[in-house]
Amino acid sequence: MIERGDNLVDEISAPDLSEIVGRGPWELFWMRFREDKVALVSFGVIVAIVLVAIFAPFIVDVLGHPPNAQYPNTLNDVGTPVTGPSADFLFGVDKVGEDVFSRVVYGARVSLEVALFSTAIAVFVGVIAGMVAGFYRGLADTLISRFIDVMLAFPVLLLAMGVASACAIGNGCLNGLIKPGVPTVVAVIAIINWTYIGRIIRGQVLSLREKEFVEAARASGAGDVSILFREILPNLVAPIVVYTTLVIPQNILLEAALSYLGVGVGVQQASWGQMISDSTQYFNIAWWYFTFPGAALLITVLAFNLLGDGIRDALDPRTVEVT
Amino acid sequence: MSQPINNEATNTPRPSRPGGGLRSSVAGYARTTKGVLFSSMFRYIVRRLIWGVLMLLVVSALTFVIFYLLPAGDPAAIRAGRYATPARIEQIRHQLGLDRPVYYQYWVYMKALVVHFDFGTSFKTNLPVRGEIFRRLPVTFSVAIGAVIIWVAIGIPVGIISAIKSRSWLDRVTMGGSLVAISAPVYWLGLIALFLFSKDVGVIKVFGGSGSYVPFFQDPAAWFSSLILPWFVLAAAFTAFYARMVRGNLIETMNEDFIRTARAKGLSERRVVFRHGLRAALTPVVTMAGLDIGTLLGGAVLTETVFNIPGIGRLAYDSIIGSDLPMIQGTVLLGAFFIISANLIVDVLYAFLDPRVRY
Numbered sequence: 001m002i003e004r005g006d007n008l009v010d011e012i013s014a015p016d017l018s019e020i021v022g023r024g025p026w027e028l029f030w031m032r033f034r035e036d037k038v039a040l041v042s043f044g045v046i047v048a049i050v051l052v053a054i055f056a057p058f059i060v061d062v063l064g065h066p067p068n069a070q071y072p073n074t075l076n077d078v079g080t081p082v083t084g085p086s087a088d089f090l091f092g093v094d095k096v097g098e099d100v101f102s103r104v105v106y107g108a109r110v111s112l113e114v115a116l117f118s119t120a121i122a123v124f125v126g127v128i129a130g131m132v133a134g135f136y137r138g139l140a141d142t143l144i145s146r147f148i149d150v151m152l153a154f155p156v157l158l159l160a161m162g163v164a165s166a167c168a169i170g171n172g173c174l175n176g177l178i179k180p181g182v183p184t185v186v187a188v189i190a191i192i193n194w195t196y197i198g199r200i201i202r203g204q205v206l207s208l209r210e211k212e213f214v215e216a217a218r219a220s221g222a223g224d225v226s227i228l229f230r231e232i233l234p235n236l237v238a239p240i241v242v243y244t245t246l247v248i249p250q251n252i253l254l255e256a257a258l259s260y261l262g263v264g265v266g267v268q269q270a271s272w273g274q275m276i277s278d279s280t281q282y283f284n285i286a287w288w289y290f291t292f293p294g295a296a297l298l299i300t301v302l303a304f305n306l307l308g309d310g311i312r313d314a315l316d317p318r319t320v321e322v323t
Numbered sequence: 324m325s326q327p328i329n330n331e332a333t334n335t336p337r338p339s340r341p342g343g344g345l346r347s348s349v350a351g352y353a354r355t356t357k358g359v360l361f362s363s364m365f366r367y368i369v370r371r372l373i374w375g376v377l378m379l380l381v382v383s384a385l386t387f388v389i390f391y392l393l394p395a396g397d398p399a400a401i402r403a404g405r406y407a408t409p410a411r412i413e414q415i416r417h418q419l420g421l422d423r424p425v426y427y428q429y430w431v432y433m434k435a436l437v438v439h440f441d442f443g444t445s446f447k448t449n450l451p452v453r454g455e456i457f458r459r460l461p462v463t464f465s466v467a468i469g470a471v472i473i474w475v476a477i478g479i480p481v482g483i484i485s486a487i488k489s490r491s492w493l494d495r496v497t498m499g500g501s502l503v504a505i506s507a508p509v510y511w512l513g514l515i516a517l518f519l520f521s522k523d524v525g526v527i528k529v530f531g532g533s534g535s536y537v538p539f540f541q542d543p544a545a546w547f548s549s550l551i552l553p554w555f556v557l558a559a560a561f562t563a564f565y566a567r568m569v570r571g572n573l574i575e576t577m578n579e580d581f582i583r584t585a586r587a588k589g590l591s592e593r594r595v596v597f598r599h600g601l602r603a604a605l606t607p608v609v610t611m612a613g614l615d616i617g618t619l620l621g622g623a624v625l626t627e628t629v630f631n632i633p634g635i636g637r638l639a640y641d642s643i644i645g646s647d648l649p650m651i652q653g654t655v656l657l658g659a660f661f662i663i664s665a666n667l668i669v670d671v672l673y674a675f676l677d678p679r680v681r682y
Contacts, residue, residue, distance in 0.1 A: 150381045153666075155621045155658030161643045162389055162651065253508055257625055260510050261640060276511055280629070283514050284524035294511035301506035309502075 025238075032314040039310020045303040053108040063090060064102035067270050071097040081286045092288035095278060100288060103270035104296050110271045111300060113182055114255040118189035119248050126194035127240060130201025131228055135209055145202065148195045156192050157257065164188045164263035181266050185258055189251050197243050204239055208232050238315045245308035249301040256297055272297045368671060375663045380433075382659040383652065387429045390648050398446045398646050419446060432652070442656075443649035445642075452653040455638065463634035465539060465546070466626065467619040469554035474561040475612065479605070481562075482569025486604075487596065489574055498570070501563030512559055513629035516552045534631035550632075557626045561615065565608065572604040579603075610669050617665020621658025 033039060052059060074083035074093040084092045091100035133144040167184040178187045217231045258264045259273030272293040279289035399416035416422050435441040442452035485494040519525055521532030531549030539546045577600050585599045622636030635654055642650035
């Protein structure tokens with residue numbers, strides 16, 4: 001049995017009922033989540049990565065060199081990066097003599113920035129589209145659902161590459177609305193990602209709208225907007241949270257893949273995918289060149305995946321009896 | 324890794340509208356006598372086919388709009404070369420038909436495609452797109468088939484064992500390992516595989532390296548050697564994903580009433596798991612595998628790029644980087660065709676595999 005927290009409920013309830021305590025869903029979630037050591041460690045790792053991203057300039061100041069500074073004397077005569085991990089260059093140097101360590105540290109910024117913003121936009125758009133489709137049904141549902149079908153029929157990576165390469169030049173696309181660099185990659189990932197959550201939310205809303213509490217709200221005179229946001233939305237929080245934490249690692253990988261394919265945030269900013277791509281010519285000479293960015297990517301994605309699993313298990317009421 | 328984005332598909336509520344697009348459920352159809360059953364199934368398939376063709380039309384139109392409204396580069400300028408005069412570029416633009424309105428270009432393209440099955444000619448090489456695509460299709464097929472065999476042959480047994488020995492150290496280790504495999508970028512795994520095992524630069528020189536692909540009918544042994552690394556690298560994340568999926572499905576199935584019934588009537592545990600549990604647990608896996616194979620046949624862009632395999636994915640990548648619009652259109656349409664076909668096949672198969680679904 002999981003031990004109870006020292007909360008007010010104990011003091012209020014009658015002594016003979018002390019074993020039976022009314023607990024809110026979030027209290028139950030927290031009780032289960034804090035037992036999950038793997039998820040807690042993953043959360044710690046994510047916090048650490050976020051801190052690294054925020055304090056990148058300070059870290060690089062102490063332990064490395066500026067991310068775009070080139071040190072030609074670390075290359076040999078024909079320009080091959082021959083300086084491996086050492087006290088001066090912790091993770092070695094890359095093909096133009098830049099500090100791999102500094103670029104890995106700065107790469108965390110791009111990775112997290114893109115993943116968080118694109119996920120936020122995708123979830124926002126997907127939730128709105130899914131709620132409208134599921135709640136109003138009829139023509140709105142047909143249009144939205146069929147559009148999602150078409151989006152899902154696209155080869156995802158090709159669509160992403162196409163839009164990303166188109167927006168990556170000059171002033172960007174849509175009259176400069178989507179600027180090259182981080183905004184382009186964020187937009188691309190959001191465009192191909194909102195459909196998944198849109199579908200999930202639509203399905204949930206389809207069943208929620210038939211529930212008694214919606215009927216009750218309508219009977220008491222609530223309008224559509226009020227029902228959608230005050231009655232239905234709170235019931236969607238659990239699937240939204242689960243989906244969001246599980247899709248963030250996918251988006252980190254997608255950003256890295258786009259950068260690897262040369263249609264990412266651009267060469268000015270250090271990105272893990274871009275570094276792995278650059279290392280391809282030298283991978284048999286400079287093992288550090290692809291190992292460290294890849295490891296950073298792996299650790300970040302793994303931490304988010306483990307946290308996502310933990311959150312899903314803790315939110316799923318069915319896991320109570322299993323554990 | 325493009326697939327596990329789809330991993331919500333097994334528990335996503337499916338739209339039950341007839342002809343309702345991708346992965347729509349076929350439940351809810353008239354439960355009728357045999358003759359009517361056949362004709363309603365036939366009508367369902369026809370309806371899905373028409374919807375599939377419509378989707379291809381919309382995808383092609385959208386691709387056209389995306390790549391014409393948001394050009395990554397001026398195809399005429401690229402074609403003309405670096406030292407072309409503006410007049411020369413204009414002339415090429417006219418030759419390629421790029422000076423006409425978008426809808427007119429689309430109309431010309433679709434007419435050739437529908438009437439002659441002609442995908443146009445590449446802006447870069449001036450060769451027919453159809454020939455190039457069909458030349459590369461066997462390559463992508465080779466990459467996909469080996470990966471599918473590996474992930475099914477390893478992923479499903481591992482998932483079953485993990486489910487049976489749920490919460491043992493074996494289960495924890497394999498599930499932890501599978502999450503690592505899902506989290507690792509496929510091109511990074513590719514580089515590591517090349518670094519360790521490729522014939523030219525590897526630490527242990529055994530398998531063909533980057534760019535060593537030879538067609539099967541030319542030299543089967545070299546074909547096999549050149550693909551063994553791409554197969555395992557591409558299959559890694561899929562294997563892990565399928566192992567987790569099988570495990571989850573089987574554990575859930577084993578808690579169901581009909582399993583308790585099977586146990587109560589005295590069946591051996593082996594029989595309960597393999598005859599009763601697996602049948603229900605593997606149905607969604609078959610669905611998922613069909614969809615994944617469909618997606619892969621459109622080209623494994625990342626794997627083909629890192630191993631320099633001349634397949635559809637590599638072709639698509641080169642075309643997008645080079646603003647070769649007809650080639651982009653061709654590869655996108657091919658990819659969409661495989662995805663839509665896989666969905667259709669899977670939905671029809673579902674009716675045969677799942678006894679609860681009846682027309």
